[in-house]
Amino acid sequence: MNRTEKNPYAQKPWLDQYDLFVSRSLLYPDLNISQILERSAREFPQRTCLCYEGQELTYQQVSQASDNLAKWLVFLGIHAGDRVGLIFPNSPQYVIAFFAVLKVGAIVVAMNPFYKEPEFLRIIQECDIHCVLCMDELLPILLEMADKFPIECVIVSGKDDFKKTGVDRQINRELLDDHDIADVTLPIDFMRCLRQNIQNISLDYSFSPNNPAIYQYSGGTTGIPKPAIGLHRNIVANTIQFMNWCDLQVAEEVFLAAIPLYHVYGMVLGMVLGIRLAAKIVLIENARDIDALLRAIVDQQVTFFPGVPNNYATIIRNPAVREGKYDLKSVKACISGSAPLHPQIKMEFEKLTGGKLVEGYGLSEAPTATHCNPLFGDPRPGSFGLPLPDVECKIVDIEKENVLMPVGESGELLIRGPQVMAGYYQQVQETAITLKDGWLHTGDIVRMDEQGFFYFIDRKKDVIKVGGFQVWPKEIEDVLLSVPGIRGAAVAGIPTRMGEEKVVAWLVLEEGITITKTTIREHCRRSLVAYKIPKEIYFIQEIPRTSVGKMLRRELVKMYKEKRL
Incomplete structure (x- = not known):
């Protein structure tokens, strides 16, 4: 067996799954970000750039x-x-x-x-x-x-x-x-x-496009916030990738910028991409104001809406939307990021709008995304998609990074591509840990199927060690979310006096629902081995999340240790 056959990632099986209009490789202009605005202003001076509060x-x-x-x-x-x-x-x-x-x-x-x-x-x-x-x-x-x-x-x-x-x-x-x-x-x-x-x-x-443009704070592989250095060329490259991926047209699109622009996700896909396309960008200050968000989509005829799963879930559950009081058919494409997108949300949102809602994957160290599902391909439930054009990927053993994992087996995701950061500002050791030979060590545990679709397992730093076994919180959370009446679930490991960890779960119930802990554990026993079943279960009102919807397990652990639960 030759070297290529031993390395399924070198064959890039994902390229065959691209939509027909997506290029396998792209040309990236030698521009800095400020030149993007100047070009759009020169070519479309009277076109609306920003729409805000009327x-x-x-x-x-x-x-x-x-x-x-x-x-x-x-x-x-x-x-x-x-x-x-x-x-x-x-x-x-x-x-x-x-x-x-x-x-x-x-x-x-x-x-x-x-x-x-x-x-x-x-x-x-x-x-x-x-x-x-x-x-x-x-x-x-x-x-x-x-x-x-x-x-x-x-x-x-x-x-x-x-x-x-x-x-x-x-x-x-x-x-x-x-x-x-x-x-x-x-x-x-x-x-x-x-x-x-x-x-x-x-x-x-x-x-030069090789100059730093942003310092974006990220927890990285260690969980300690650090400023990731995003170069102008990193961000410009990612905008070119998504222009191509979503088949977006210059001077024709209307963007809904509801995710925070101070986060790299909103900054790149909500703002810089829109500026590059000379799109009208509709600014939403508070995405939780669902009525304002819906009015903006209707009044401005929004065509592109990057967001987080909760944005789309809130829309499809809104009584006025269900009664047909909002016509959302202008929406053509939506990218969902920061957290897994439930297949039911995708299906209902696409039925409601007639547009496409696909899940992507990204991180501050590669501003902003490296993977996305194709708009028109067959849905792959649970997958965060394919590597974008010119993005290389491989999955390695979490203990031995020089060992490649076979197709279908999980390991740490490594990425190399034009959007990968230059390093962390004044953090030489952290940079050396995260960037090796041009490969970005994401700290995310994933697997790849034979067609090149990638699936998120969990964060490497969130692994729970029980009796010598590695337990991934997301696996348990998925089982808990399959219990009727449970709306949200978070799982984390809590240190014990014996030097190990115990599995603890925090659950959010649907309004008006009562479920016993015994019923929940019985459900878990049908899907999980004994050491994965939560030892303790707590019911809470909401799961703490970041401004872009990422779960904050560490906050729950902190609350537990401070006996606030």
Whole structure:
């Protein structure tokens, strides 16, 4: 048997499963991200770029606004390579600030607006952030920390700045040639920066695509948050891959940006991809406001909607939707990520909209995705799809990384491709653990079938060790979710006095349902060996999740140890 025959991944069986319109390999333009906005603004200046709370901004307006803000950043001393913090919800402020930072060659460090002071402080200190742009409601928190971080300037925006009438007047008013900017005080007003064009400062968008664009925090393989370095070329490559994968058309699409733009998933698929396509991007600040989300789909005739499973589940369960009060037939394609997509949700959503809903897979270390199911292929329940064009994959033994796993057997997923990060900022050891010979060690346990579809098993770091056996939480969670009346399930290992771990489960029941723990364990016995059956079961109201729907098992373990359950 030759080497290729021993390596089923080298044969790339997934290529034969691509939709007919998808290329097996792609050409990637030698562009940085700021040049993407400039090209769309040049070719489609009057096309709507952003739609937010009834207000619209054209590509020309967004380009001009980000230019003006970029010049202010230069005036304030921000240079290429500096780190700039963005703390905004989904809003025009975020989009404009994101591109302004990149236009000066600086690096975006996006943060969740709901973080607490210690979380902000750690990121600001670790990344040596020089400037922060945020909503004014966060200013007291920043001022409270002022003596602990190196920030030199703060630019703030009011929450309603882009909800007021007269947005056109604010951005397109006559540019001031002889304005006085010597009276700068901190904090600086965001809208003032957009209105004033500093004439004696010029911008050069032609810096290398190999420069860092973002530092995106990720738990990586160890679970300790670290800033992953995403290069301009990484993000540009991923947008090209998805343009091709979803057969999206330039200047024709309407994107619904409901997932947080401060997360790499929303940043790339909700925003940068939309800008590359000169799409109208409909910004949703609160995806939990289901009525606003549904109205946006209908009113704006949304065609592309990246999201998380809960977004789609909430839509199909909505009484008004079930009664036919919302026509969602404009939706053509949806990508679901961050958590497994239940086949029933996919089936019902596609029936409701007539569009396609497919599951993908990604991580901050490969901003943002590496796998996706084909739009028109036969459904593969439980699969997160095929490697995207130019993505190489292999599955290795979790203990011996030089040993390849046969088709159908599980191991750690390794990835190599144009979207793989450059490493972790100032974390040499963590980078060496995660990136080896160009291969990204994901820390995810998966398997591949004979056709090249990949299936998620669990996180390597979440494995539970019971009596010398390895137990994967997701396997148990899937069994628990098959019990009628259980809406949510989370499983984790809790250390015992004997130095091992016990399996503990947390369950969310459907409203009005009562199930005994005895009934649950009896159900588990029909599907699981004895050591996998939960030793303890707790009923809770909701399972803690990240802003993009990923389960936070560690929070449940923390609550257990603190005896809050």
